[in-house]
Structure formats: structure tokens, C-alpha cells
Amino acid sequence: MLHKQIAKALVTVVVGLVYSMTSVSFTVLAMRKAQGANNAPPAPAKKKLVRSTKKAVAPSPKPFSKECLEFLSVGTAALLVACVAALRMDNPVATPLQTLALIFATLFGFVAAVRGPASFNKVVHPLITSSAVTVAVVQLIAKGTGSDLKSVLKSYKVGSLNPMKMGAGDALLWILGPSVVSFAVSMYSRKTLIYENLLVILIGVAVASAGGLFATAAFVRAINVGNAVPRLSLLPRNITTALAMVIADLVGGDISQAAVCVVFTGVIGASFGKYLLAALGIHDPVTRGMGMGGSAQGLGVSAMSNEPDAFPFAAIAMVLTAVASTVIVSIPGTRDALIKLATGDITAAAAAAP
Amino acid sequence: MKFSSSVAVCSLALVVAILLCTSLSSEAHISTPATTTSLLSLPEYRDAERVYQSNSHSIHQRNVLATEFRGGAIKKKAAASKKANKKKTAVVFTGPNVLEKLPVDALTGIVFMGLLDALLKKVFQSANINFPSMLGGCMLLFVVAVGAETVHPGWGDAIESFLTPGSALLAKWLPAFFVPGLAMLPLAPSMGTGLDVRKCFHAAMQTNIVSLDECYLQNIDYFSYL
Numbered sequence: 001m002l003h004k005q006i007a008k009a010l011v012t013v014v015v016g017l018v019y020s021m022t023s024v025s026f027t028v029l030a031m032r033k034a035q036g037a038n039n040a041p042p043a044p045a046k047k048k049l050v051r052s053t054k055k056a057v058a059p060s061p062k063p064f065s066k067e068c069l070e071f072l073s074v075g076t077a078a079l080l081v082a083c084v085a086a087l088r089m090d091n092p093v094a095t096p097l098q099t100l101a102l103i104f105a106t107l108f109g110f111v112a113a114v115r116g117p118a119s120f121n122k123v124v125h126p127l128i129t130s131s132a133v134t135v136a137v138v139q140l141i142a143k144g145t146g147s148d149l150k151s152v153l154k155s156y157k158v159g160s161l162n163p164m165k166m167g168a169g170d171a172l173l174w175i176l177g178p179s180v181v182s183f184a185v186s187m188y189s190r191k192t193l194i195y196e197n198l199l200v201i202l203i204g205v206a207v208a209s210a211g212g213l214f215a216t217a218a219f220v221r222a223i224n225v226g227n228a229v230p231r232l233s234l235l236p237r238n239i240t241t242a243l244a245m246v247i248a249d250l251v252g253g254d255i256s257q258a259a260v261c262v263v264f265t266g267v268i269g270a271s272f273g274k275y276l277l278a279a280l281g282i283h284d285p286v287t288r289g290m291g292m293g294g295s296a297q298g299l300g301v302s303a304m305s306n307e308p309d310a311f312p313f314a315a316i317a318m319v320l321t322a323v324a325s326t327v328i329v330s331i332p333g334t335r336d337a338l339i340k341l342a343t344g345d346i347t348a349a350a351a352a353a354p
Numbered sequence: 355m356k357f358s359s360s361v362a363v364c365s366l367a368l369v370v371a372i373l374l375c376t377s378l379s380s381e382a383h384i385s386t387p388a389t390t391t392s393l394l395s396l397p398e399y400r401d402a403e404r405v406y407q408s409n410s411h412s413i414h415q416r417n418v419l420a421t422e423f424r425g426g427a428i429k430k431k432a433a434a435s436k437k438a439n440k441k442k443t444a445v446v447f448t449g450p451n452v453l454e455k456l457p458v459d460a461l462t463g464i465v466f467m468g469l470l471d472a473l474l475k476k477v478f479q480s481a482n483i484n485f486p487s488m489l490g491g492c493m494l495l496f497v498v499a500v501g502a503e504t505v506h507p508g509w510g511d512a513i514e515s516f517l518t519p520g521s522a523l524l525a526k527w528l529p530a531f532f533v534p535g536l537a538m539l540p541l542a543p544s545m546g547t548g549l550d551v552r553k554c555f556h557a558a559m560q561t562n563i564v565s566l567d568e569c570y571l572q573n574i575d576y577f578s579y580l
Contacts, residue, residue, distance in 0.1 A: 063526060106537070110530040127529050131536035138537075153541055157534055169534030175524070176531050177475075178467035180488035182521035184495035188514050191500060241532045246486045256542040259535030323489060330485045 005226040012220055012234050013264045017295055019219075020212050020238045021273060024317075025282050025291035028204045032284050035200070041283045064111045072108035079104050080137060084144035095155070095164060102137060102156060102168030109133025125299075127263060134168075173245075180242050183319050193312055200286065204317060208294030209324035212238045217342035228343045233257035235342060236325060237265045240297045243322040250329045251339055262297065269296020270303040289313025294321045463520020467491065 029039060079101035086094035112133070113126030135153070142152040157169030187194070194201055213235055220231040232253035236244035241262045248258035273296050277288050289310035292300040294317040301314040329335050474494070475487035495513075503510025 106533045107527075107530055110527075110533065127532055127536060130530060130533050131539075134533055134537040135540070150541060153538065157538055169538065172531045172534050175468075175527075177471035177488045177491075178464050178520075179524045179528050179531060180486075181467040181471050181491035181495060182463075182517065182524050184492045184499065185514055185517045185521040187492075187496050188499045188510065189518075191503075241535065242528070243486075243489065245532075245535050246489070250484075250486075254542045255535045256537075256539040259532060260539065263536070323492065326486060326489050332484075 005230070008223050008225045009230060009234060009261070010264070011223065012216065012225060013237055013261055014268060015219065016212070016216050016234075016237050017265050017269055017273075018276065019215055020208060020295035021269070021276055021291050022280060023211050023215075024204050024208045024294040025277065025280065025287050027207045028200055028290045029282060029284060029287045031200050031203055032287055037284055037286070039282065039284045039287070062115050064115055066115075069108070069111050069115055072104055072111055076101065076104040076108045076137065080140060084141060087141070087145045092164070098141065098155065099166060099168045099171065101141070102134065103171060105137035106130060106134045106168060106172060125263060125267060176242050176245075183323075186315065187319055190312055190316055194316060197286065197313070201290070201313075201316060201320065204290040204294060205320040205324050208238065208290075208317065208321040210328055212294075212321070213325055213328060213338055214341060217338050220342055221344055228252070229254050230257055231342045232339065234261050235338065237261045238295050238297060238321065239325050240318055240322045243326050247326055247329050250326075251335060251342075265295075266297050266299030270299040273300050273303060285309035286313050289315075290317045293317025297322075457519060457523065459516075460519035460523040463517045464524060467495075467517065467520060467524075470495065 033039065079097060083094065083097040083101040086097050109130035109132070110126060113121065113124075113129035116126075116129070134156075135149075138152050138156065139149050141147075142149050145152070156167045157173070158165060158167050159170065160166050161170060161174060216235050216237060217231075220234050225231050225234065229252070232251045233248050233255075234257075235251060235253065236247040236258055239247060239262065241259055244258050244262045245255040247253075248255045269292065273292050274288075277291055282288055282291065285307060286309075288307065289304060290313050292304050292310070293314035296303075297318050301311070301318050304311045304314045329338065470491045471488050474490045477483075478485055478487050478490065495517075499510040499513045501510075502513060
């Protein structure tokens with residue numbers, strides 16, 4: 001029974017991705033055609049030309065150095081020992097030490113994953129590896145202190161920023177604040193592009209955000225996914241994780257389930273998004289970028305990096321879709337309507353409302 | 355009892371610090387400042403000039419490899435450049451002032467954005483507005499920058515260049531900030547047993563739905579890759 005519920009959630013992610021990609025792409029394409037854009041497929045390059053312009057490209061450098069990884073691994077190990085010792089002695093500095101140890105473990109897991117073999121990262125996303133490392137370190141702490149995983153994990157995020165109480169999760173989630181604020185810099189750097197294609201972008205973003213939210217709400221209700229919490233957690237599936245967690249929180253979903261849905265959507269979008277767009281006969285770069293950014297968030301955007309004309313639009317669509325979706329969910333009326341559509345129960349909407 | 359345990363923890367912390375320093379200085383040319391800056395360094399592909407010490411050598415090695423593919427004529431140039439780079443790296447690593455190596459501009463930008471977020475959070479709370487302060491800050495910053503550029507050309511760009519290093523640094527680490535969301539999954543309301551989750555995971559793996567394009571790891575834009 002529960003197995004079926006998880007399968008339904010996966011179906012929602014896959015169908016939702018296809019829906020968002022097709023709806024955004026065809027809406028933008030219609031507008032682009034009305035503006036006189038050409039959707040013809042690019043002319044195939046001549047073999048001779050390809051050979052002459054082919055360059056040996058060295059692999060891109062890893063974003064993190066070996067020294068950084070060493071520092072984090074040694075720090076994690078040392079802090080883990082210190083934290084377990086402090087916890088066993090019931091010392092008041094045990095909590096800050098545990099917080100530090102888990103911050104180091106999280107960063108170590110992330111850096112190790114990013115620096116890891118590309119073939120492994122193709123199958124397992126670094127975010128998943130990093131989370132697994134964090135949970136493994138939590139398990140080690142639990143074993144070392146004779147406790148259980150869940151009770152230690154509860155102290156990972158306690159919802160306080162008091163240095164003597166806060167968990168590693170609180171500190172890391174706090175940094176999400178300035179990170180989301182910094183999206184403004186990215187938007188500003190592309191302001192000319194936004195201005196020149198304002199109408200197309202606005203319509204595309206409206207379809208991706210409002211269409212994505214309400215269609216997902218209707219779909220999860222139609223196929224009868226689990227109870228209210230997983231249904232509401234699935235709503236921000238096509239929104240970048242930073243704001244997907246905010247949206248899940250606003251509608252009364254679970255941020256962990258929302259994060260998993262977002263990761264799955266991104267992975268599938270990055271793997272198959274370009275093939276789907278090609279199969280749908282969409283060759284206009286603006287349309288391809290908008291379709292990918294509005295449906296598969298950051299991973300989809302990264303997959304467009306070898307299409308220089310489409311890439312900026314994918315990035316713009318990703319950020320603006322996230323912003324627009326959060327605005328929609330922040331309005332009490334639309335939030336309640338969305339929750340009601342997803343759960344079919346007005347009491348759930350009342351419970352989620354502040 | 356409490357005092358003695360505090361002393362024990364303090365000594366342990368001291369041992370930890372010594373361990374860290376020892377492990378970091380085990381490589382003769384790398385000192386703690388180099389590691390600190392490697393933790394805080396900006397993405398290399400974005401702005402080559404902003405690459406900090408610890409990564410520069412490996413990048414250069416790759417560049418040399420790339421040029422060697424292209425032809426022997428460039429090899430000499432590359433070798434000369436390699437020498438120059440080595441020299442540069444050595445000077446950077448042995449620099450006397452740790453603070454000089456810290457990306458102060460990036461940290462200033464992050465502190466500014468953090469303060470803006472915190473300020474807006476208080477304002478929204480006091481006005482009883484249920485809107486994420488981070489998004490409010492993002493929109494406010496964008497509107498202010500565009501407005502400033504309209505009123506006085508150059509002002510908006512100045513704001514952008516002030517915040518770009520911090521924005522790039524945050525983007526480099528951004529996916530790590532999502533980990534709490536996934537790591538807390540064992541505490542999430544149940545959707546299934548561990549066995550159910552495993553079954554679904556295997557089903558997903560068998561249908562090979564996860565075969566990512568390699569590029570995503572190497573092309574972190576200002577946005578996160580999620």
C-alpha cells in the first residue's frame with residue numbers, strides 16, 4: 001500500500017516534469033512564432049568543418065581543491081571524536097561541538113562528492129552523497145553515545161540560532177537567506193535580456209509557476225497520493241530547492257520530502273529534458289531555455305550549458321519561476337485554494353495558514 | 355566534576371587544533387591560510403583572476419595539458435608560463451598576512467546580504483507579513499539596483515560589482531546548504547517503510563532514469579545546480 005504511494009509520488013514527478021516542459025515550451029513557442037521567430041532545426045554541421053574546428057578540450061577543474069577536502073576530512077574526524085567525548089561527559093560544550101562536527105561532515109560530504117568520479121556523480125547526485133555522509137556521521141555519534149539515530153538527528157535542526165543550542169542544520173539553512181538574496185545579482189546581470197524579451201519571459205514564467213503549482217495540486221489529488229503532507233510537499237517539484245523548501249513550509253508540507261522531489265525532478269530533467277524538447281520539435285533556443293528552466297530548475301539549467309543561446313533564458317526562467325511561485329503561495333487566498341485543490345479538505349488549508 | 359570535564363573537553367579541543375594544524379602543514383608549501391582561502395575561494399571558471407592560491411596550480415596543469423594537445427609550438431610557452439605560475443604560487447603561499455588572503459570583498463557582500471535578510475525578517479514579523487524575507491531581500495535588491503541604474507547610470511552596476519564576489523562564493527557552496535532538507539528525511543512523516551523506499555529506488559535505478567550529463571558538475575552558474 002505504502003509502496004504504491006511512493007510510486008505515485010514518482011509518477012507525479014515524472015508526469016509533472018513532462019507537463020511543465022511541454023506547457024511552458026509550447027506557450028513560449030507560440031509567442032515567439034507570433035513575434036516572427038524561426039523554429040527550424042539548426043543546419044547539420046559539415047563533417048569537414050567539424051574536424052577542422054575540433055579542439056582538444058581539457059576537463060574543467062573541480063570547484064574544490066584537494067587541500068580543502070583534506071582540511072574538512074581531518075576537521076570532521078577530530079570534531080567527531082571531541083563531540084562524542086563531550087557528549088559522554090555531558091559537558092555543556094557538547095552541543096556546539098556536535099554542531100561544528102556536523103557542519104564539517106556536511107561540507108566534507110559535499111566537497112568529497114563533487115571531487116569524486118564523474119561516473120559515480122552521474123548516478124548519484126552529490127547532494128545525496130553529502131546527505132548520506134551527514135546521516136552516517138549522525139549514526140556514528142549515536143553509536144558513540146549509546147543513543148539512537150533519530151534522537152541525535154532531532155538536534156541537527158532545532159529551530160534556534162542560539163550558539164549553545166543550534167544545530168548544524170539551523171546554521172546551514174540560515175545561510176540560505178543571503179544565498180536567495182544573492183539571486184538578485186544574477187537577475188540584475190541579465191536585466192537587458194529580461195527587458196528585451198519581457199513578454200515572452202513573463203508568460204513563460206506564469207505558466208511554469210501558476211500552471212506547475214495548480215496542475216500538480218490537481219494531479220496529486222486525482223491519483224490520490226498519500227495523505228495531505230506528501231501531496232503538499234510535491235507542489236514545488238519544479239522550483240529550485242532553496243525556495244521549494246520555503247514553499248513546502250508555507251503550504252504545510254515537509255521540507256525533506258520537497259527536497260527529494262526537487263532532486264528527482266532535476267535529475268530526470270537534466271537526463272532527458274533535451275531529448276524531450278527535440279522530440280517535441282522545439283529548436284528555438286529561447287523556447288528551449290525557458291522550457292528547461294521552468295521545469296527542471298538548476299540541474300536542467302546546467303544541462304543547457306552547451307547551448308549558449310538557450311542557457312541564459314533557462315537561468316532566468318529558473319529564478320523567476322521560483323520567485324513567482326513563492327509570491328503565489330504567499331498570498332493567503334491562492335495558498336488556501338492551492339491547498340484545498342491538493343487535499344480536498346478545507347481544514348488542511350486552515351491548519352497550514354499562519 | 356563539571357570543572358574537570360570542562361578541562362578535559364578544552365584539552366581535547368586543543369588536541370584537535372594541534373591535529374588540524376599538523377595535518378595542514380604536512381605539505382611544506384601549504385599553510386593554514388592557503389586552506390582557509392581554498393574553502394572560501396570563488397569558482398574558477400567564472401573569473402580566472404579571482405582564483406585563489408590552492409587551485410591555481412592544478413588549473414594551470416590542465417591548461418598545459420590542453421595546449422599540448424594543440425601542438426608543440428605552444429609547449430614552450432606553456433612551460434615558461436608554468437614556471438612563472440610556480441613562482442607566483444610560492445609567493446602567495448608564504449605570504450605573511452593571513453587576512454590579505456581572505457576574500458574580504460566576498461565576505462563583506464555576504465554579511466551585507468545576511469543583514470538585509472535579517473532586517474527584512476524583523477520588519478515582516480513586526481508588520482505581521484507572512485512572506486519569506488529572503489525573497490523580499492532579493493526583490494528589493496533587484497528593484498533598488500535597477501532603480502539606481504536608471505536614476506544614475508553606473509550606480510546599479512556598482513551595487514552589482516560590490517555583491518558579485520559574495521554571490522559567487524555563496525553559489526559555490528549553495529547545494530551544501532540544501533543538505534539539512536535531505537538529511538532530515540528519516541524524521542519526515544512516513545510515506546513508506548525502508549523496504550518500500552528501497553524497492554522504489556531499485557526500480558528507478560533499473561530503468562536507468564539517472565544518467566546525468568557530465569556538464570552539470572562543472573558548470574555551476576551563479577545559481578545553484580538545483
